[in-house]
Amino acid sequence: MTQQAAHRRASIADVARAAGVSVGTVSNVLNRPERVLPGTRERVEAAIEELSFVRNGSARQLRAGTITTIGAIVLDIANPFFTDVARGIEERLDRDDFTLMVASSDDDPEREQRYLRLFEEHGVQGVMVVPATDDIEHLLAIRRRGTGVVLLDRPSSDPSISSVAVDDVRGGELAARHLLDEGHTRIVFLNGPHTIRQCADRHEGVVKELAAAGLDPASALQEITVSSLNAEGGEAAIRGLLESGERPTAVFCVNDLVALGVLRTLRTENIAVPTDVAVVGYDDVAFAAELSTPLTSIRQPTHELGARAADLLLSGPDAAAEHVMFQPTLVVRGSSSASAR
Amino acid sequence: MTQQAAHRRASIADVARAAGVSVGTVSNVLNRPERVLPGTRERVEAAIEELSFVRNGSARQLRAGTITTIGAIVLDIANPFFTDVARGIEERLDRDDFTLMVASSDDDPEREQRYLRLFEEHGVQGVMVVPATDDIEHLLAIRRRGTGVVLLDRPSSDPSISSVAVDDVRGGELAARHLLDEGHTRIVFLNGPHTIRQCADRHEGVVKELAAAGLDPASALQEITVSSLNAEGGEAAIRGLLESGERPTAVFCVNDLVALGVLRTLRTENIAVPTDVAVVGYDDVAFAAELSTPLTSIRQPTHELGARAADLLLSGPDAAAEHVMFQPTLVVRGSSSASAR
DNA sequence: GGTTCCTCGTGAAACGGTTCATAATGTAGC
DNA sequence: GCTACATTATGAACCGTTTCACGAGGAACC
Numbered sequence: 001m002t003q004q005a006a007h008r009r010a011s012i013a014d015v016a017r018a019a020g021v022s023v024g025t026v027s028n029v030l031n032r033p034e035r036v037l038p039g040t041r042e043r044v045e046a047a048i049e050e051l052s053f054v055r056n057g058s059a060r061q062l063r064a065g066t067i068t069t070i071g072a073i074v075l076d077i078a079n080p081f082f083t084d085v086a087r088g089i090e091e092r093l094d095r096d097d098f099t100l101m102v103a104s105s106d107d108d109p110e111r112e113q114r115y116l117r118l119f120e121e122h123g124v125q126g127v128m129v130v131p132a133t134d135d136i137e138h139l140l141a142i143r144r145r146g147t148g149v150v151l152l153d154r155p156s157s158d159p160s161i162s163s164v165a166v167d168d169v170r171g172g173e174l175a176a177r178h179l180l181d182e183g184h185t186r187i188v189f190l191n192g193p194h195t196i197r198q199c200a201d202r203h204e205g206v207v208k209e210l211a212a213a214g215l216d217p218a219s220a221l222q223e224i225t226v227s228s229l230n231a232e233g234g235e236a237a238i239r240g241l242l243e244s245g246e247r248p249t250a251v252f253c254v255n256d257l258v259a260l261g262v263l264r265t266l267r268t269e270n271i272a273v274p275t276d277v278a279v280v281g282y283d284d285v286a287f288a289a290e291l292s293t294p295l296t297s298i299r300q301p302t303h304e305l306g307a308r309a310a311d312l313l314l315s316g317p318d319a320a321a322e323h324v325m326f327q328p329t330l331v332v333r334g335s336s337s338a339s340a341r
Numbered sequence: 342m343t344q345q346a347a348h349r350r351a352s353i354a355d356v357a358r359a360a361g362v363s364v365g366t367v368s369n370v371l372n373r374p375e376r377v378l379p380g381t382r383e384r385v386e387a388a389i390e391e392l393s394f395v396r397n398g399s400a401r402q403l404r405a406g407t408i409t410t411i412g413a414i415v416l417d418i419a420n421p422f423f424t425d426v427a428r429g430i431e432e433r434l435d436r437d438d439f440t441l442m443v444a445s446s447d448d449d450p451e452r453e454q455r456y457l458r459l460f461e462e463h464g465v466q467g468v469m470v471v472p473a474t475d476d477i478e479h480l481l482a483i484r485r486r487g488t489g490v491v492l493l494d495r496p497s498s499d500p501s502i503s504s505v506a507v508d509d510v511r512g513g514e515l516a517a518r519h520l521l522d523e524g525h526t527r528i529v530f531l532n533g534p535h536t537i538r539q540c541a542d543r544h545e546g547v548v549k550e551l552a553a554a555g556l557d558p559a560s561a562l563q564e565i566t567v568s569s570l571n572a573e574g575g576e577a578a579i580r581g582l583l584e585s586g587e588r589p590t591a592v593f594c595v596n597d598l599v600a601l602g603v604l605r606t607l608r609t610e611n612i613a614v615p616t617d618v619a620v621v622g623y624d625d626v627a628f629a630a631e632l633s634t635p636l637t638s639i640r641q642p643t644h645e646l647g648a649r650a651a652d653l654l655l656s657g658p659d660a661a662a663e664h665v666m667f668q669p670t671l672v673v674r675g676s677s678s679a680s681a682r
Numbered sequence: 683g684g685t686t687c688c689t690c691g692t693g694a695a696a697c698g699g700t701t702c703a704t705a706a707t708g709t710a711g712c
Numbered sequence: 713g714c715t716a717c718a719t720t721a722t723g724a725a726c727c728g729t730t731t732c733a734c735g736a737g738g739a740a741c742c
Contacts, residue, residue, distance in 0.1 A: 009486060009487060011727090011728055011729085012728065012729065012730095013728075013729095021691075021692090022691065022692045022693065023692090023693080023728090023729085023730095024691070024692055024693065024694095024730085024731080024732090025690085025691060025692075027729070027730060027731080028690090028691085028730095030729095030730095031730075035689085035690075035691095036690070036691080037689085037690065037691090040690080040691080052482060052485065052486055054458075054461055054462060054486060055462050055728090055729075056403070056462065056464075056727085056728050056729065057399075057459070057461075057462030057463040057464065057729095058398075058399040058400070058402040058403040058463065058464060058727085058728080058729085059399070059403050059697090059727070059728035059729040059730090060462070060728080060729050060730075061399040061697095061729090062397065062399040062400050062403055062696095062697050062698065062699085062727090062728080062729070062730095063696075063697050063728085063729050063730045063731080064697090064729080064730065065697080069459070077418075077424050077427055077428065077431075077443065078421065078424045078425060078427070078428050080419065080421065083418050083419045083424060084419060086418055086419070086445075087418065087419050087445075090418075090445065090447075099444070099455065099456065099459055100444065100445075101442040101443070101444060102418065102442070102443045102444070102445075103440070103441065103442060103443070104427075104428075104431065104441075104443075106431075114440065115440065117395075118398070118410065118440055120395055120398075121395060121396055121397065121398030121401070122398040122399065122463070123397070123398065123399060141393060144393065145350055145393055145395055146350060231627055257627075260627065260628055260631055263631060264630070264631055267631075286572055286598075286601065287601055287628040287632070289605070290601055290604055290605055290608075290632050290633055291628065291631050291632055291633060292631055292632060292633045292634075292635065293633075294633065352697090352698055352699080353698065353699060353700095354698075354699095362721075362722090363721065363722045363723060364698090364699080364700095364722090364723080365700085365701080365702090365721070365722055365723065365724095366720085366721060366722075367699095368699070368700055368701080369700095369720090369721085371699095371700095372700075376719090376720075376721095377720070377721080378719085378720065378721090381720080381721080396698090396699075397697085397698050397699065398699095399697085399698080399699090400697070400698035400699035400700090400727085401698080401699055401700075402699090402727095403697090403698080403699075403700095403726095403727050403728065403729085404698085404699055404700045404701080404726075404727050405699085405700070405727090406727080
């Protein structure tokens, strides 16, 4: 009969006592079983079973110093873009038997901090962060203290911190250029706050391209900051715009979820896409091509992004920092171009 | 100038030395600052800053015993259903200043085990698991050892383990009933392996409903196990079916991602939906309504699912186990019914 | 039979915090 | 001036592992 200890979990000492050996031997059974005589080992294993002993990870780690876990902090766990990136990370990590923990900062610097500290205090090998702010001083500090840091989906402004990103300025340019090519001369950009670098960069790209086309960005571009970077945010933004009597002809959305909300709203309002309003999204998530109005979008190599970030983190804390920059591509579909098949 | 210690992180003893106080005092500054004289406190804080000291979470926890973190293990982090549930969990957890770590088992019992052990060894308050197998013996063991366990999206077969689920048998019934109502007499069910309870239950529901309608499930139902529970799995399954010369009239997909793959394939093959083939999905993810053929789906209360699970876990390890069962609802759209607006 | 090696097992010293009984100091009251 | 009592600070014990120098007991060899 398993005698259920009321509260305290069995420790290695309890096991040693039960098996009639020393704690060192139990530890050896756990970590280098080949060094202990089969008979002894079996006795210890029986005791472990009997007491349903589970290693205390804290103690183990306190002594050992490190664990094979890495943490990732993304802006929004409900955004397929980030989970696709996470998949890429996981697959790479699996090869080295590392383990991934994911947390969502929800664009909130305070939450980001909290998770960052949690990860650091628990001695993860490294963290991948999609920073919620432009300021990465706190990440530098973590890096200095010896925890690996890789910026995800965002170029690093500091040479000592690795980053894996996609050229967001270029993405903004691609979207704007496409809309200009389609004959639009005014663009509404449903963007996130500029504290998020990706948003600022995409904005910069749009401005650049408009200027290059001889348009004055001040009048040719209307930027609206969405309340949240998802379908609800997109819906609220476009609804607000329509209710104020404005009717844009071209809407560029900072991600496909926002675009989804826009398309949904336009459909219920019986506004034709792309005839009345052209819509361009960002990320090219899996469902973009299958929407009632297939969504034109800027594609990013999510998988490679994650895998490369994992690569950098696994290459060790002493490897030179690298700054990887992927290029986005434009995928034209029916939401922005009547001629797209 | 910050003198960079080559390797070892500063410990509380280093701080104490630098500030000219005892370790106990440093600990007090950290945990009960009101008990230490302002002057002393400032000296200690300066030393902390100077040495860029970070608490060692393992040591802290080793002594304290517990942390305010809970872990969640889902089947597929790239599936919007699970991330929506995670959102629900997070929001509830936030209220109590708990922290959520998410891991993806990828339907793999071994990965599930690995993460489970990781969480348990690190002393999380509790874990929420969408089990990858029908066997929950290992979860019972964890529960016995004092870590909270809540089954997510799956009823518990054991009274001592809480669960929050949606009635999957009912979901299968709803889908089957709807297709029967639409005049179909044969259903192809693209399902996951029956080792995943949800899949088995939905199958049971379909069989039940077919039998209730006087049909012989053996001939009226063709079940195909998809290679993976996502769009690629759906695409491969339906493609295999078509290539073998079969042309189903009604396809029920175990989730919306699979359905997405099916719709995509049918479209490229120029097979009309719902005229030639009716398609029903499961989960009613955000984009289901916006697809080129709006997808009929079984809706589950994702948010409530997560929030309730968090509730149960936060109610403490000694609270009586509860078994919450939500009811799914059918949302009819154009993919299964020509009359749906 | 003595020396040298090997194989197993031991026990105590870390690891870096928290906690708590105790000491040191100052203040008040009589 | 003495006792009583706060207020701060101290330092050692403890949490549960891992590691490592060391000892005991054989086997092998000359």
